[in-house]
Amino acid sequence: MASDGWIDPRRNRSARSPFALSLFWRTFILLALLLGGGIFAWLQTFRAMEFEPRTVQAAQQIASLVNLSRTALRYADAINRVTVVKAMTDQESVRILPREPGDKYEPYEVDRFTRAIGAELRSRLGPETVVANSVNGASGLWVGFNIENDPYWMQADPQRLQPVAGKTYFVWMAIALIATLLGSAAIAGLINRPLKQLSFAASRIRDGEFDSRLDEHTATREIREVNMGFNRMARELAKVEEDRAVMLAGISHDLRTPLARLRLEAEMSVDDDEAKRNMAADIDQLDAIIDKFMDYARPGEVKLVPVHLSGVVDREIAAFRDTSQIRIESRVAIDTKVMADEIELGRVLANLFENARRYGRSTDTGIARVLISYARTGPWVILSVRDHGQGVAPEKLKQLTTPFFRGDAARTAATGAGLGLAIVEKAVQRMGGSFEVANAPDGGLVAHIRLKKAP
Numbered sequence: 001m002a003s004d005g006w007i008d009p010r011r012n013r014s015a016r017s018p019f020a021l022s023l024f025w026r027t028f029i030l031l032a033l034l035l036g037g038g039i040f041a042w043l044q045t046f047r048a049m050e051f052e053p054r055t056v057q058a059a060q061q062i063a064s065l066v067n068l069s070r071t072a073l074r075y076a077d078a079i080n081r082v083t084v085v086k087a088m089t090d091q092e093s094v095r096i097l098p099r100e101p102g103d104k105y106e107p108y109e110v111d112r113f114t115r116a117i118g119a120e121l122r123s124r125l126g127p128e129t130v131v132a133n134s135v136n137g138a139s140g141l142w143v144g145f146n147i148e149n150d151p152y153w154m155q156a157d158p159q160r161l162q163p164v165a166g167k168t169y170f171v172w173m174a175i176a177l178i179a180t181l182l183g184s185a186a187i188a189g190l191i192n193r194p195l196k197q198l199s200f201a202a203s204r205i206r207d208g209e210f211d212s213r214l215d216e217h218t219a220t221r222e223i224r225e226v227n228m229g230f231n232r233m234a235r236e237l238a239k240v241e242e243d244r245a246v247m248l249a250g251i252s253h254d255l256r257t258p259l260a261r262l263r264l265e266a267e268m269s270v271d272d273d274e275a276k277r278n279m280a281a282d283i284d285q286l287d288a289i290i291d292k293f294m295d296y297a298r299p300g301e302v303k304l305v306p307v308h309l310s311g312v313v314d315r316e317i318a319a320f321r322d323t324s325q326i327r328i329e330s331r332v333a334i335d336t337k338v339m340a341d342e343i344e345l346g347r348v349l350a351n352l353f354e355n356a357r358r359y360g361r362s363t364d365t366g367i368a369r370v371l372i373s374y375a376r377t378g379p380w381v382i383l384s385v386r387d388h389g390q391g392v393a394p395e396k397l398k399q400l401t402t403p404f405f406r407g408d409a410a411r412t413a414a415t416g417a418g419l420g421l422a423i424v425e426k427a428v429q430r431m432g433g434s435f436e437v438a439n440a441p442d443g444g445l446v447a448h449i450r451l452k453k454a455p
Helices: 009-016 023-074 078-092 112-125 166-206 221-269 273-296 309-318 342-359 394-399 420-430
Strands: 095-098 105-107 130-135 138-147 150-156 305-308 326-330 337-340 368-377 380-386 434-439 445-452
Touching (some): 023 112, 023 138, 023 150, 394 434, 420 434
Antiparallel strands (some): 095 150, 434 445
């Protein structure tokens, strides 16, 4: 069953802050970005600083190999030269071949690293030095040089000149990033822990539990001062709450005693029946106002248990028997159960029915017609109480639950404390639910009570 005019408070919260992050995640992300940026900058600096020494070292090795090969071949006779070439091929993976005019080769210098090596080799071996990536289709590191005006190719292992592989950088960077994320999570947790404890203690204070205490001996001076201030506030609030309970109990007792005497004196000393009835009504009204004040100031702790919603509704409907003023129809299923305090829930419904009886009467009949419906939405049950009166101006709807606020002349013709809907909202919040008031599309006021569904 749908409920007209219901506005989900969760939807409003998400609309206000669709991308809200907790302090932990905000701190974690900022630390991770800072440290990750530092790692990337360090990597780029390392590569820049490592580039020139590596090229010089690589070119030095190849140049030394070429010079050794040139010297060994220059001073070896024809027979020993073959032996030298064979030994170099077997032991050092270096081949020496004559360079023919028709040899086809691909240039070695194709990027910044290889161009730097080529320039370094020419500076060490002479400007006529040729560096190739392949000769006649044979891949390798080929260096062309001269021995007594005879051109030769030397084929060396290309791995000698390979820079640090990108895979190596990736592995080490991944390890650094994982360490960064773990460190950021640990630091964010340490920063967030005292604030999380403060938030939890504040939520307990909000629920009326004033015995929450925070650590006043923590190592961080600012957190220690905040905790000490919070503990002082909690002690003061506990004392204020205790004084308030004692004061309200005293006020209730001290006011009801003279009211009882006034009722007795009116019954005994006033002869006019109409005046007697009016005086009794005034005394009843004062007594009801005292009850309203006591209900509004009631402590916030309640015990939630599974409650049959229809049973509580039917019981409160039975208290409004005068059909000349109010007629209530319930459409709540008998198997509907909610997590609530039965007495508090009954008080909520009684206040809503009384509010409808006073301010929600139809202009044509003068009778308040009230319809009670419900809806199940996920883990919640929404109970709707609707009258068919004149409703309230839209700009005043949010103020209806403000203590002592009166909406307009149409809805405040009767006298009262102005606490009915404020009591309802406070009681529903104590039971872990929410309360919403809206104008019905076709006239009248509708109140929505959202409570957790009982298992």
